[in-house]
Amino acid sequence: MFPWFAVGHITPYLHLSNELAKRGHKISFFLPRKALILLENLNLHPNLITFHPLTVPSVATLPPGTETASDIPFSDSPFLAAAMDLTRPQLEVSLQAMRPDFIFYDLAHWIPQVARPLGIRTVCYNVVSAAAIAIVLVPAREVTQGKPCTEEELEKPPRGYPSKTVVLRGSEARSLIFISLPSGDNITFHGRGTTAMRECDAIALRTCQEIERDFCAYISSQYGKAVFLTGPVLPEPDMKMLDEKWAEWLGQFKPGSVVFCAFGSQHVLEKGQFQELLLGFETTGLPFLVALRPPIGTNSVEEAFPKGFEERVRGRGVVHGGWVQQPLILSHPSVGCFVNHCGFGSMWESLLGDCQIVMVPHLPDQILHTRLLADELKVGVEVEREESGWFSKESFCRAIESVMDEESEVGLLVKKNHAKWRKVLVSPNFMTDYIDRFIQNLQELQMKN
Numbered sequence: 001m002f003p004w005f006a007v008g009h010i011t012p013y014l015h016l017s018n019e020l021a022k023r024g025h026k027i028s029f030f031l032p033r034k035a036l037i038l039l040e041n042l043n044l045h046p047n048l049i050t051f052h053p054l055t056v057p058s059v060a061t062l063p064p065g066t067e068t069a070s071d072i073p074f075s076d077s078p079f080l081a082a083a084m085d086l087t088r089p090q091l092e093v094s095l096q097a098m099r100p101d102f103i104f105y106d107l108a109h110w111i112p113q114v115a116r117p118l119g120i121r122t123v124c125y126n127v128v129s130a131a132a133i134a135i136v137l138v139p140a141r142e143v144t145q146g147k148p149c150t151e152e153e154l155e156k157p158p159r160g161y162p163s164k165t166v167v168l169r170g171s172e173a174r175s176l177i178f179i180s181l182p183s184g185d186n187i188t189f190h191g192r193g194t195t196a197m198r199e200c201d202a203i204a205l206r207t208c209q210e211i212e213r214d215f216c217a218y219i220s221s222q223y224g225k226a227v228f229l230t231g232p233v234l235p236e237p238d239m240k241m242l243d244e245k246w247a248e249w250l251g252q253f254k255p256g257s258v259v260f261c262a263f264g265s266q267h268v269l270e271k272g273q274f275q276e277l278l279l280g281f282e283t284t285g286l287p288f289l290v291a292l293r294p295p296i297g298t299n300s301v302e303e304a305f306p307k308g309f310e311e312r313v314r315g316r317g318v319v320h321g322g323w324v325q326q327p328l329i330l331s332h333p334s335v336g337c338f339v340n341h342c343g344f345g346s347m348w349e350s351l352l353g354d355c356q357i358v359m360v361p362h363l364p365d366q367i368l369h370t371r372l373l374a375d376e377l378k379v380g381v382e383v384e385r386e387e388s389g390w391f392s393k394e395s396f397c398r399a400i401e402s403v404m405d406e407e408s409e410v411g412l413l414v415k416k417n418h419a420k421w422r423k424v425l426v427s428p429n430f431m432t433d434y435i436d437r438f439i440q441n442l443q444e445l446q447m448k449n
């Protein structure tokens, strides 16, 4: 396993590794040292899953010590891609010695060049939605190296893209410019993603037919190869592992009353927006647990609190400036609403849980995931933003109230739709069947020539 150096990618690769190990397969997992410290507790089969910490080479354009996408702003991702490319010699030496049957990778587009001569089969395993891939990382989206896409080009989905709902609207499309900019040396993000999928033996996606059938079919037709699906791949939460501190705090509130908020591993808010969000929570009058990194330019969340905020919400609101056990908190009976950025991991965790869903997407893939949930499946609501991208405390509070108020029409509708989808996704054997079929697909691939 060699995922992109981001917690939102390493985590689902680890979930898949657990499922493979559960069925007796042996896994070598390559990841940056810092990510290992944060995530090693997710390894449920240490006898079969072995971690190989990588030394991430320093790159002049990155702050010293950068190892994952959590350490840098989104705009610096291309430099982290360059650093990942510099780990190629470490991978080459290990693969020569290990000779695994398969290697799973995503943004390291050069893996097939290394693996093919060694007879190792390559699986490009993508852990963002099929929709996000279909709208940019396909040959039909023409991108020329050295010529950034124009806003007009970015606004138009590629020919044959199968949805009119799961799209970026107006100025949102501008944020896709990054796909046509360099990502490492001599390659654009689009070049990296499409080469990775064109050169592999199999494309795999962390999704299911039931939700993303048309997008999967489109990707398959664009690359002229079958697409293997793993399904959502999420472990059963083990509530015994929830930190005592949070179990106790959440335990004081009535079932379904607490609003939990987290924005994944990469997103850091600006101070003004962070304060607006906290004031929005205060206005709801509901109990809340917010787990967000300190906003830009601050060293702690406390330093950025609005004046008098702490006293006013004492006893019903907590703001934690670091990592929490998100899947376990979401499964706590007191939690009734999940306010999230709709990273693909959080999207699955919210769909498989039974909390009401409120989305505040930031990056373009997160906006597409939000459209899928809010506009296509109608299982949650999106916080309204102004043209500038700013969300106000009022719009934030309105979105939460619209799903938490028992009388609300929207709240009842999304609850009903969410329950319907959840029933499908948590039905007995749904996830197991996906993994079993996926392994069968790999075994058939291995039999070929």
Ligand SMILES: O=c1ccn([C@@H]2O[C@H](COP(=O)(O)OP(=O)(O)O[C@H]3OC[C@@H](O)[C@H](O)[C@H]3O)[C@@H](O)[C@H]2O)c(=O)[nH]1
Binding pocket: 006, 007, 008, 009, 011, 127, 128, 129, 262, 263, 264, 265, 266, 267, 291, 322, 323, 324, 325, 326, 327, 342, 343, 344, 345, 346, 347, 349, 363, 365, 366
């Ligand atoms: O405090 C936290 C925050 C997050 N998490 C976990 O970290 C993971 C975060 O993954 P997400 O995909 O939701 O979000 P990230 O922003 O970190 O992901 C990144 O890669 C996947 C892409 O879809 C996202 O757009 C990209 O930002 C989730 O599994 C979540 O449960 C915690 O366990 N604790």
Ligand SMILES: [O-]c1cc(O)cc2[o+]c(-c3ccc(O)cc3)c(O[C@@H]3O[C@H](CO)[C@@H](O)[C@H](O)[C@H]3O)cc12
Binding pocket: 004, 006, 008, 069, 074, 077, 078, 106, 107, 125, 126, 127, 128, 131, 132, 133, 135, 136, 137, 189, 193, 266, 363, 364, 365, 366, 368
């Ligand atoms: O923002 C995105 C919009 C979109 O339509 C597609 C993607 O795709 C991917 C991606 C990542 C890995 C793959 O194997 C395939 C697709 C995106 O990945 C994110 O890229 C960021 C910039 O490099 C990075 O910071 C973040 O960690 C990745 O999750 C984004 C979009």
